[in-house]
Amino acid sequence: MDPGPIVEMVTRCAGAGAQAIDINSGPLSRHPEEKMTFLVEAVQSATPLPLLLDNSNPEALEAGLRACKKTPIINGFSLEPRKISAILPLAKKYHADIIGYLLYPNSQVPVGEEDCIQVALDLFDAFKKAGLDNEQLIIDPVVAPVLWENGIHHNRSILSVIRLLPELLGFPVRTIAGISNLATGSLPPETKQKLECAYLPMMAAAGLSMALVDIFHRETLKTARICHSFLHPGVFSWAEI
Amino acid sequence: MDPGPIVEMVTRCAGAGAQAIDINSGPLSRHPEEKMTFLVEAVQSATPLPLLLDNSNPEALEAGLRACKKTPIINGFSLEPRKISAILPLAKKYHADIIGYLLYPNSQVPVGEEDCIQVALDLFDAFKKAGLDNEQLIIDPVVAPVLWENGIHHNRSILSVIRLLPELLGFPVRTIAGISNLATGSLPPETKQKLECAYLPMMAAAGLSMALVDIFHRETLKTARICHSFLHPGVFSWAEI
Numbered sequence: 001m002d003p004g005p006i007v008e009m010v011t012r013c014a015g016a017g018a019q020a021i022d023i024n025s026g027p028l029s030r031h032p033e034e035k036m037t038f039l040v041e042a043v044q045s046a047t048p049l050p051l052l053l054d055n056s057n058p059e060a061l062e063a064g065l066r067a068c069k070k071t072p073i074i075n076g077f078s079l080e081p082r083k084i085s086a087i088l089p090l091a092k093k094y095h096a097d098i099i100g101y102l103l104y105p106n107s108q109v110p111v112g113e114e115d116c117i118q119v120a121l122d123l124f125d126a127f128k129k130a131g132l133d134n135e136q137l138i139i140d141p142v143v144a145p146v147l148w149e150n151g152i153h154h155n156r157s158i159l160s161v162i163r164l165l166p167e168l169l170g171f172p173v174r175t176i177a178g179i180s181n182l183a184t185g186s187l188p189p190e191t192k193q194k195l196e197c198a199y200l201p202m203m204a205a206a207g208l209s210m211a212l213v214d215i216f217h218r219e220t221l222k223t224a225r226i227c228h229s230f231l232h233p234g235v236f237s238w239a240e241i
Numbered sequence: 242m243d244p245g246p247i248v249e250m251v252t253r254c255a256g257a258g259a260q261a262i263d264i265n266s267g268p269l270s271r272h273p274e275e276k277m278t279f280l281v282e283a284v285q286s287a288t289p290l291p292l293l294l295d296n297s298n299p300e301a302l303e304a305g306l307r308a309c310k311k312t313p314i315i316n317g318f319s320l321e322p323r324k325i326s327a328i329l330p331l332a333k334k335y336h337a338d339i340i341g342y343l344l345y346p347n348s349q350v351p352v353g354e355e356d357c358i359q360v361a362l363d364l365f366d367a368f369k370k371a372g373l374d375n376e377q378l379i380i381d382p383v384v385a386p387v388l389w390e391n392g393i394h395h396n397r398s399i400l401s402v403i404r405l406l407p408e409l410l411g412f413p414v415r416t417i418a419g420i421s422n423l424a425t426g427s428l429p430p431e432t433k434q435k436l437e438c439a440y441l442p443m444m445a446a447a448g449l450s451m452a453l454v455d456i457f458h459r460e461t462l463k464t465a466r467i468c469h470s471f472l473h474p475g476v477f478s479w480a481e482i
Contacts, residue, residue, distance in 0.1 A: 198467040205443035
């Protein structure tokens, strides 16, 4: 319960160019509410950046939500019944944006474009039934490790899914993807880096709104900045890349 | 007229992993036909790879075509009247695939998606009038240097153009892009490399069929291989990347 290391890490993240901080507490087996409150307060003492809260325990998540000065993004829900019954209502209660994962109710990854799209429709249905506004939804199509049997096939499919989602749901739904998942497992560091740097622009070109990245992966971050410069009109300097 | 340096260069290109060789002779002011024949023969003596012939002089180009053992790709034509009248018929005569550049008749680059698409339709019209088969066409949307005033805007537009072309023309038209154009001009080498490595996957995700790259840009080549692995089903090893 020492905020020092957290403050130091968050300060480094902010200094490296993070635009938001994802607090993934892991399972907090003892005093989860108190610990989540501590985490949020420690992070907020170091940065005014917006937060994402990732905790599958609804009570701990709510404690985190209460501790936030600015409404965070809830990260997130899925078709898992416990998530629909206990996490989704928190987005309604706290007027928070919420990330929905394209996963089956048993948390398995759907493989192939059609299955992903069916899950997206089911997810949107649950989201609307919870009384939330379209603008609160952010969809995470769940990047798979390339070393998984169907990992590459899945990651190819979700490029189309990201592109199709706005038309499918009838509004410009935002999307987010955890880029580090891609290179999970036993691969040389250089291959991991190249994988992130090649896949991120493909997702960006497909219309990805946000990327969850390791902010200390310098090459990935540079790639993200170049993609942003390419895809969003604005004034910038190549020197900043 | 010494084939030595050409043989050496082509051998290095093939060794670095080239899948085809683009022979861009530049303007051959004296004895253009003889020189083009010499170039093609020198390259063919070093490699069995398929060739692309880039020469705006129809006589020199035809000499090159005659010297080719395997039918090359003609690189290429545009709406420039001289190209339509003298280059396009060579594709018919030699049953060669031909690259069509999305450029105005005065060789200016169209800016914006709509203008590019209009040029593509005009180009396809000229192509069909020359009696060629759809399968012979490869479209080059012309990557612009990012340092040009509208360079980034144009390069963003052509991502959509590449994606839309097959539906627009009614068949799976192939596309090619010269990636090195992107970083032409005064930019730090590291920025040039990052630009190529970020833009190529965006084009690949949009459906680009072929990339014309500097085969000695190792990072760009690795990126191209990763994109290929992602986008085309098949068996491969990460160790080859």
